[in-house]
Amino acid sequence: MHDATASLDDFYAVIPAGGVGSRLWPLSRAEAPKFLHDLTGSGKTLLQSTVDRLAPLAGEGRTMVVTGRAHRSAVESQVEGLSDANIVLEADPRDSTVAIALAAAILKRREPDVIVGSFAADHVINDERGFRRCVGEAVAAARAGHIATIGITPTEPAVGFGYICADGPAEIDGAPSARKVDSFVEKPTLDVAQQYVASGDYLWNAGMFIARADVLIDELRKSEPELTDQIEELAAVWDEPEQRGPAVDRIWPQLKKIAIDYSVAEPAAERGRLVVVPGDFDWDDVGDFSAVAKLHNQGRNDRLAILGDGGTVLADSSAGVVISQSKRIISLVGVKDIVVVDTPDALLVTTTEQAQRVKQVVDAIRRSGNSDVL
Amino acid sequence: MHDATASLDDFYAVIPAGGVGSRLWPLSRAEAPKFLHDLTGSGKTLLQSTVDRLAPLAGEGRTMVVTGRAHRSAVESQVEGLSDANIVLEADPRDSTVAIALAAAILKRREPDVIVGSFAADHVINDERGFRRCVGEAVAAARAGHIATIGITPTEPAVGFGYICADGPAEIDGAPSARKVDSFVEKPTLDVAQQYVASGDYLWNAGMFIARADVLIDELRKSEPELTDQIEELAAVWDEPEQRGPAVDRIWPQLKKIAIDYSVAEPAAERGRLVVVPGDFDWDDVGDFSAVAKLHNQGRNDRLAILGDGGTVLADSSAGVVISQSKRIISLVGVKDIVVVDTPDALLVTTTEQAQRVKQVVDAIRRSGNSDVL
Known part of the structure; x- marks a missing residue:
């Protein structure tokens, strides 16, 4: 058994850096999306803060950024020491399933027991200690074969987020606060959101997923077998310089656009494979x-x-x-x-x-x- | 006796084009003051509209613009056919008395019986017929030896304008609506403005003054003898190319800055020399x-x-x-x-x-x- 506070040497951070952030136009735009900007006045961009937040958990050289080809130079100039192996360039945006599952499939080939955790490049968290504690528990749950998510304890009846309905304790070693997941629910009306917050069982879906790479791929295969095959085919040649390009040219245009919430999280929740670690740290998706x-x-x-x-x-x-x-x-x-x-x-x-x-x-x-x- | 509707062949329009219009910053500014802008969407600048409004009254070549040296080229490019004789350039701004009285003094030397009417370059009037009728009456009053002003019938209790308190009928041939002026009053409080509007005796002071040039200069001499001498000294050499420059260099820095309301209009009103023609046309000084x-x-x-x-x-x-x-x-x-x-x-x-x-x-x-x- 791993100690949640020890270094997570089987953990790899994946940062999907996509999404224009239309509600932040004209600051955020196709050429310079939200994650490339300092929106907090901290002196660091949202991407840089995300990388720095994950560094103590993932360790050196164990953070992968998935982004569009157009953002390669911006990302490389913002993230010091990002190796070619740690940047996955998307030919064009294919939503979060491709971004996260492709990273997982590539990493699984490099390191079969790897645990991947995906965290959006454009969210803000100040309580890094609280965040690390939750990721530690989530990694412990992932080691036990679960797909773990971190749900944020709501501070207000927000109508702009989806919610995770938590069930009883998951009873996982190293993840004392983890709970079973009953279901994922879409953005509610204000009335419903107020009931959610009052109940204490609903958490904000912050899009953080932590799982063994092989478990994630297996769960995806159950709902999206064709997409999974395509992703594994890409991953198989990803580290072969001469084969990657032709494979991307051939396969990428066929990749289905689907959010990971629909392809993995919700179906896995229905199958009882998902657990949630409640996060009491501050969190904001800087939506507008x-x-x-x-x-x-x-x-x-x-x-x-x-x-x-x-x-x-x-x-x-x-x-x-x-x-x-x-x-x-x-x-x-x-x-x-x-x-x-x-x-x-x-x-x-x-x-x-x-x-x-x-x-x-x-x-x-x-x-x-x-x-x-x- | 002249008919007020006939052409006013003894009339000369003077347009003081000064004032930055600070409340219209950053559109209006030192280099491009208010009068150089189209603020109505008419396709003409305020200066151009003013010139065009006066053209049917003053006749061709009988409109003089007084403006700062810095605006010479802008004014000349906006006002077609403005001759050198019809542009008076101020070395630096010296308020309205210098602008108007210098123009009057120059015109008086060229044409002893001339009647001058001064109209700000940056006011808006749409009812040109109503305006022309009032100017016609004002010129008739000026011919009879009065200093005439046009006071705008208030449409609301404005606190941003000074008011003219009108007295009984002036009984001047050709100026049937002209009234004696009791006094000029400063910008009132809202309470007072409401009383003014209710009384029917108070008109907005729109800064329009019409008088024989010699009468205007004589009235100015009574309150500002030194300034009058300086202005006449400038006027005496204004049309002498070799003498104007040295005279301006010597005299201009000494010229007193005083609004014509204080130097001519108010003292003339006290001496019973002022009459007002009520103007029912629309008028706006585009203050903000x-x-x-x-x-x-x-x-x-x-x-x-x-x-x-x-x-x-x-x-x-x-x-x-x-x-x-x-x-x-x-x-x-x-x-x-x-x-x-x-x-x-x-x-x-x-x-x-x-x-x-x-x-x-x-x-x-x-x-x-x-x-x-x-």
Whole structure:
């Protein structure tokens, strides 16, 4: 039996770094998605913070980043010492099942007993100790053959997240707080979310999955046999420089786009293979500019958050956030809870309350034929 | 006796084109003040509209523009056919008395019986017929030896304007609606403004003064003899190319800065020399972005006004105004009554309600050492 606090020498961190983050446009965009930005003012980008958070758990050289070809140089310049073996480049985005299962399949061939844990590149967690404790328990559960997820204890009845309904104790050595998973549920209405939070049995689905690579692939095979074959075929030649390219050209366009929640997590939960470790640490998926403002203001609603080293911001306005990427003077007069994102080719003005709706604007811009700024 | 509707062949229009319009920053600024901009979406700048409005009254070649040296080329490119004789360049701004009285003194030497009418370069009037009728009456009053002003019948208890308190009928041939002036009063509080509007005797002071040039200079001499001498000394050599420069260098720095309201209008009113023609035409001094929005929306409060041929504006926001001078996409999401002014080196975000406070921001920018954007 492993001690959850000891180094996890069979653990490998996988970071799917994809997703544009449309609700963070025009900061986040196809060429420079959310994970490449410092959205917390920490001086590190979300990707860098994710890598640094996982380093003490995975150990040196045991973090793999899965990202789009277009982001290779940005990712390599942000993540020091990332070897070619630890960067998986996607020909085009194929959703989270391909990203995570391909990484698992590649790592399984290199190291048959490896435990993989996947963590999104663009989430924020400050309580790293709490996070490490949970990952330690999740790895212990994975060693015992389970697929483990970490569910975040809700701090409010959020309607923007899916929830995990937890059942009784899983009773796994080294994972004392792990619980069985009853089901995954979609984003609820506010009423339902309030009931979830009150019940104490519902946790936010933060998309963190930890499992033996072979268990993950086996579970995937049960629901998506063809996709699994394709992924294993790719993995078989991934480390053969001359064969990888042709295999990608041939197989990639056929890969099914499906979220890992649907291909693995939900079916595995139904089969009783999933356990959840409740996480009491802070967590935020930085879903919109309202979240950016909140993260910066650390709970103080009377402060304007200013990000970016661009221009000079002169504001008598309280709350909200200004992100400045141009070298201009930005002046705000008497606007409360405002969101101003000033980039060289696009300007967004909204409020923290309306920030969720930015995605609709992005759709409107696409329809208007101005996709070059997206 | 002249017929007020006939051509006014003794009339000369003077347009003082000065004043930065700080409340319209960052659109209006030292290098490109308010009068050089199209703030109504008419396709003409405020200066051009002013010139065009006066052309049917003054006749060809009888409009003089008084402006700063820095604006010479902008003014000449905007006003077609403006001769050197019709542009008076100020070495630096010396307030309205110098601008108007110098023009009057120059014109008096060229044409002793000339009647001058001064009209700010940056006001908006749409009812040109109503305007012409009033100027016709004012010129008739000026011919009779009065100093005439046109006071605007208030449509609301505005606190941003000074008022003219009108007395009984002036009984002047050709100026049937002219009234004696009791006094000029400063910008009132809302309470007082409401009383003014209710009384029917108070008119907005729109800074329009019409008088024989010699009468204007004589009235100025009574209150500002030294300044009058200096202005006449300048006027005496103005049309002598070799003497003008040295005279300006010597005299200009000594010229007193005083508004014509204090140097001529108020003292002349006390001496019973002033009459007012009530103007029922629309009039706006476009004092802030709220006025810009109102002028564009023509009373409809549910519409977002978009000015400038810069970028693409995508907005689901109602009311307010966007002025775009950069080639960027501007996206507004769920912000009401917003004011966004997007220029290459400065961005302003405020609301129509707070637009008056922009002047304070300009002061703050000056203090912050960023005067290059002012």
